[in-house]
Amino acid sequence: MEFSVDGTILLVSFLLIIGVITAKFSSRLGLPSLVLFIVVGMVLSQYIYYDNAMLTQLIGTFALIVILFEGGLQTKWPDIKKVYKPSLSLATLGVLATTIVIGVAAKYILGVSWLEGFLFGAIVGSTDAAAVFAALGNKNIKRKLTSTLEAESGTNDPMAIFLTVSLLQLIQNPETNPDVLVFDFFWQMGIGLLLGLLFGKTAVWVINNINLDSSGLYPVLSIALAVFTFGITSLFEASGLLAVYIMAVLLGNHDMTYRHSIVRFNEGFAWMMQMLMFILLGLLVFPNQLLDVIWEGILLSIILMIVARPVGVFLSLMFAKYNVKEKLFISWAGLKGAVPIVLATYPMVAGLKDSGLIFNVVFFVVFTSALIQGATIAPLAKYFKFSKGAKAEVPHSLELISIGKTKNEMMEIQIEDEASIIGEEIKDLPLPDDTLISAVIRKDSLITPTGDTILRAGDTLYILVHKAKREEIKKIIRQKEESEAENEQEKS
Template sequence: MNDVLPFATALIIVAGVGLAAVLSHRFVERFPIPASALFLIGAAVASDIWTPLTEVPILQVERVVTIALVVILFDGGMQLGWRRVRANAGAILWLGATGTLLTALAVAASAHLLFGLDWRIALLLATALSPTDPAVVFSVLGRRQIGGRSGVLLQGESGANDPVGIALLVVLLSTSQFTGAAAVSVAWSFTTQLVIGAAIGVLGGLGLLWLMRSILLPAAGLYSVRVLMCVFAIYALTTIAHGSGFLAVLVAGVVVGDQRAPYKVEIERFHSALANLAEIVAFVMLGLTIQITGPHGITGGNALGIGLCLAALLAIVIRPLLVAVLLWRTDLTRGERLFICWTGLKGAVPILLGVFILQAGVPDAARAYDIIFVVVAFSVIVQGGTVTALARRLSIPLESVNPRPWGMNARFEEEPNSLHRFTIAPGATADGSTVNDLPSDDLWVSVLIRHGRLVTVTADTVLHAGDEILVLAEPESVTDVAKLFGRTAG
């Protein structure tokens, strides 16, 4: 019983942080600062003020952030889906894989030549700083989403380069000398991790999809929990097999993303909410490991100056050059290219990789960790704070996503293959047409939603671009029916 009051105190602190995480999304709608930046800096300041917070074991931080990253990557994979990945696979791979490696080399050379860091710590530092985190971008936008290919490329890049950066750092940490033989060993181990991760991710995703469709559970809430447990199992099995567990859960999410399954909407909502919370938890835990003031803090050494210089180089020189080279053959507009150049934001993954460097006991690891923190803080505050204004300046389409707390719900024992939902695209055949004039006898418009409101459907109802409709049509004719509306919503 003596532990009741300390436990209650700790619980109310956790509840307060969790509530702040949920409410932070309303804050970012008014102020263009990512909520993750506030929690990262806030946790670092709190640990300076109240020293017991710094007593959290670094190993525990690593484990918590690893679990959070698994959740975030799987949710990111589900949001992407195979259709979007397939349509932009070349650009995503160039940015996510090749871009990560080239960024690591460019930053390593800069850290060594400009600041005299040893080649090994410079390369480890550069590898940690190479992954991006567009989830920070989307948190800044609040209820707005990036339209067009820009959003797909940014999200796909972050999903691809996180596993690539992590796998590369893990392999580099196992190598103490950089010789020709060591380089071959690093390349082999790195490739092996990615291949094993991708293979298990595909198999795990297909197995998870079969499980979601085939085995019924007694309660709706259990479906989301089952998927989460399977995701952790995919990560663990891949890691045991010496593959990239992070890549495996991302690929599994992509495999599952576009497919229909019982309670799929509920599963997606559960994992999306969990990923948002996981991102905040990761930044809080990582912030507690940083000391800002004092002789061993960021301001007490030269980590602040080095970090700011590297952050500026990454944002203004290195990333724009790489994006210009890697995406020069794509049909992106000038505005989209500039937007992708600036929005290569750093997030929780670089700091997690910094924790790996600390755990490995590499010489000068503490200074490298402080530099990583400075770069991430600069990225999320300076770059993240200008994302919305830059998108408007470059005419990047921002699609408003208004909350819809009310819904209609109908449950079926069998999959409703004849029920389809569409969003009418501008210029589609249905745009401006009445329901009675639709050139097809094999459909029935049952529900029409316009500007978030339900509209009564009659034969004379005129359809407009942006309308969401529920249509009854036989599965064999759904392809022809979809052409009338221009694009499918789900």
């Protein structure tokens, strides 16, 4: 079916509207939105012929950059810092163990070679950042667990990509030296990490020091820096996705001009890319072909969910401080999504003999995994008593759009429970000159501050301050009661 330019634009607008409505209903139905996006694509495949694996891979890779960047921006380093060791273990050892277990199963169930079986395992071995961020983003589940899953999903893609590419290379060139592959692994991870840190620091400096004529250009600059980070890192044959995630985490945990504009823009952009990517992936699949692998897909899905993933998790967290219930929850919440399906296009682009079989089974496994596991994460968290009820959302946000060319900015900072300023009046705070507390958010109320306003724990302060005084303000607001007690003891 052919479309004119106007017809194609109308179709895209229709798909986006359908995507937004689908996302709305997905939360009510308790299903991951990506499942419904894929269903939309599969329905449209009955009317639109689409089989361009290379274009899907290109769009999918760009979408992953946007999704990982948005997820990294909203990742809180204090939370990730506590769980980065087990998360990295899950992202490496966990993916490898899952690959081996499901690879052995695929060899016998699909009747393929050992290398092709492990290739299948590598493709479905990682959890998906888009699926995990979407599934956990609106649920108030125990922070230790959500931080672990988010950090794992943000950092395990490089391992899955490395294994997929390496196994493809071994299938096509059996004479490949394994030592070279080991070196490639450490090169990709190490250089990806270093460049992520470098570009993260550079991005912080650029965004905070460049004076653009329009506030709307700052979000565009942020995503441009993310894509640039991926491109340059990939030129060094290192992991661009890892670099993007590290860069985004570093950027998101520093003071940033136009933070709200940048975060909101990338949140919307990530949603749009998810819709486009999953609908395209649905278009790439022909439902009648899935029927040919339905029993193989069901069996491999069961093995992946209740054997391979738990083996990977329990091995990875053998020496970590997680109890059995927490390990079981992490095992079940290892959602599959865009990454495995994008990786499944690699054998197709490479012209592998069994690429069609692998793609269809991967799609089926991912779809059923996301459908079953994604729909039951919340009930399982409630059953294990990991859920803390409704997630508290920040009811207000405040940002000045006219400060790009000035040396002042609006800081948003929350008063912690042990802060020494709790109970004090604003007029008694030792604030620097030319500093103004413009608003106080207390629960759902916006308070206009005066000198007599008494500060309470949990208050969010919006402070107009000179950029050079940001760290001084942080120390004043976040100073703990204990530090004062220690100072008194030292004096005595």
